[in-house]
Amino acid sequence: METNSKETLQADFDVFDISEEFGFLLEEPLTHLPDYYQVWLDLANNLTHLIESRKLRDLVDKMPVLSPDLLSNHRELRLAHLALGFISMGYVWQEGQHAPILPKALALPFWLVSRRLGLPPILTYADSVLANWKLKDTTGLIKCNNNLTMAASPGIMVSITSFEVFLNISLVFSISLFPGPHTVCAFATCNLVMLFKPLTLTRGWRDNPMLPRGVLYEGVSDEPILLSGGSAAQSSAIQCFDALLCIQHEEETGAFLTRMRDYMPPAHRQLIETLSVCPPLRDFILSCSNSDLCQAYNSCVSALVDLRNYHLNTVTKYVIIPGNHAQSVGCPFRGVGTALNTTGTGGSNLMVFLKSVRNTTQKALIFRETIIV
Numbered sequence: 001m002e003t004n005s006k007e008t009l010q011a012d013f014d015v016f017d018i019s020e021e022f023g024f025l026l027e028e029p030l031t032h033l034p035d036y037y038q039v040w041l042d043l044a045n046n047l048t049h050l051i052e053s054r055k056l057r058d059l060v061d062k063m064p065v066l067s068p069d070l071l072s073n074h075r076e077l078r079l080a081h082l083a084l085g086f087i088s089m090g091y092v093w094q095e096g097q098h099a100p101i102l103p104k105a106l107a108l109p110f111w112l113v114s115r116r117l118g119l120p121p122i123l124t125y126a127d128s129v130l131a132n133w134k135l136k137d138t139t140g141l142i143k144c145n146n147n148l149t150m151a152a153s154p155g156i157m158v159s160i161t162s163f164e165v166f167l168n169i170s171l172v173f174s175i176s177l178f179p180g181p182h183t184v185c186a187f188a189t190c191n192l193v194m195l196f197k198p199l200t201l202t203r204g205w206r207d208n209p210m211l212p213r214g215v216l217y218e219g220v221s222d223e224p225i226l227l228s229g230g231s232a233a234q235s236s237a238i239q240c241f242d243a244l245l246c247i248q249h250e251e252e253t254g255a256f257l258t259r260m261r262d263y264m265p266p267a268h269r270q271l272i273e274t275l276s277v278c279p280p281l282r283d284f285i286l287s288c289s290n291s292d293l294c295q296a297y298n299s300c301v302s303a304l305v306d307l308r309n310y311h312l313n314t315v316t317k318y319v320i321i322p323g324n325h326a327q328s329v330g331c332p333f334r335g336v337g338t339a340l341n342t343t344g345t346g347g348s349n350l351m352v353f354l355k356s357v358r359n360t361t362q363k364a365l366i367f368r369e370t371i372i373v
Contacts, residue, residue: 016274017267024236024268026131030079034070037080039063044083047090056090063105065219068113077117078131084110085123089202089229098210104219111220118266121217122204122227125234126265204229232311233260233353236268241304243275245297246282247364253356286366294366301364308358315354 013020019027033041043050043059050056071077088106092099102110107121114121205211206226214224232238239257242249249257261269285297 015267016271017265018271024130025133026075026078028075029131029133030075031134033076033079033083036070037066037083039066040080040083040087044086047086051090051094054095056087056094057099060087060091060106061103063103065105066109068109068116071113071116074117077113078127080113081110081117081119082123082127082131084113084121085127088121089123092205092211092215093203099215100211100213100224101216101218107217108219111217120227120263121220121225122263123202123230124263125230125232126236126263126268128202128230130236130265202230228260228263230263231260233257234263236264236272238304238307239264239272240268240275241300242361243272244281245301245304245364246280247301247304247361249360250356253353253360256353257357282364282366298365301361305358305361308354308361312351312354312358315350320351 010020012018018024021027043056043063047056050059068077068080071080084106088102088110091102091106110121119126203210204227205215205224206228208229214226216224233256239261241247242257248254261272264272282297285293288294
């Protein structure tokens with residue numbers, strides 16, 4: 001019986017593309033592709049330097065149109081998507097100035113790789129976090145392969161990636177597991193250009209006043225395409241907790257979160273949708289009148305509230321306050337700071353969204369008087 005249960009559990013892991021050890025994280029992400037694609041990796045691995053030296057766009061414009069047909073497995077496709085995603089963000093936002101067209105040599109293979117993966121052709125959370133990590137050493141610590149998205153504060157990305165592992169293997173989690181990026185980020189808040197520049201590189205081209213019509217993918221479409229940038233709302237783990245714990249978000253917020261599922265790997269999206277149509281766990285607990293079960297559920301909800309409070313406080317401290325300061329001191333990236341103060345990298349109204357998801361999570365707590373007797 002135990003063997004059958006393990007086999008069934010493993011089958012579920014396989015269906016939903018989950019690792020028993022690492023959850024939604026891509027197991028053993030690759031760092032190399034066939035030599036044919038070396039130009040992609042060279043650009044992605046040297047992106048920060050190429051952007052600062054203003055060479056990236058010129059190199060991409062001269063890049064040959066490579067066929068993705070030699071990518072033979074899922075891990076190769078994920079690395080290709082990660083590399084092309086980083087290059088695309090750098091190309092569009094080099095020096096803070098947008099380019100509303102992705103050249104064919106970048107746009108066409110990115111589109112074809114994305115279609116094979118079931119992901120959109122833009123850098124996603126599934127790229128920059130779930131497929132962008134490796135074990136630092138034998139102790140099991142995690143570090144990022146590419147820190148572009150938080151170039152001024154790599155500790156944040158390491159914290160997110162490490163926490164993502166834990167989110168996927170334990171329901172009752174503690175906010176204290178964040179390694180605490182405060183020391184690293186203190187530098188970033190003192191260097192506003194370095195802070196806002198990497199944040200800008202994660203912004204997409206939907207609900208973005210800097211690119212109101214989107215970006216034209218040359219060789220793919222005759223019309224610009226609107227796509228959201230990477231966002232924590234694209235975290236497969238957090239949306240799974242929402243579904244499992246029956247968190248009912250407000251209409252506009254819920255619609256945004258549902259749309260963000262389109263930026264997840266299809267198997268992860270399928271798991272969230274499966275959990276969403278299961279008999280509601282919260283209703284079952286209410287009907288049981290079991291205080292221990294109710295307490296366990298409330299512990300899970302409270303932990304999720306803590307996580308969302310942490311997220312809100314971190315954004316306030318390292319995005320909103322520095323953005324306001326950038327405005328007052330005349331930082332050259334102050335326009336970017338203003339945009340990030342109001343609209344998140346995924347295109348949502350930043351603080352309104354974060355407060356909304358926190359408040360609706362808190363409302364799921366079960367109080368004694370709500371228990372069905």
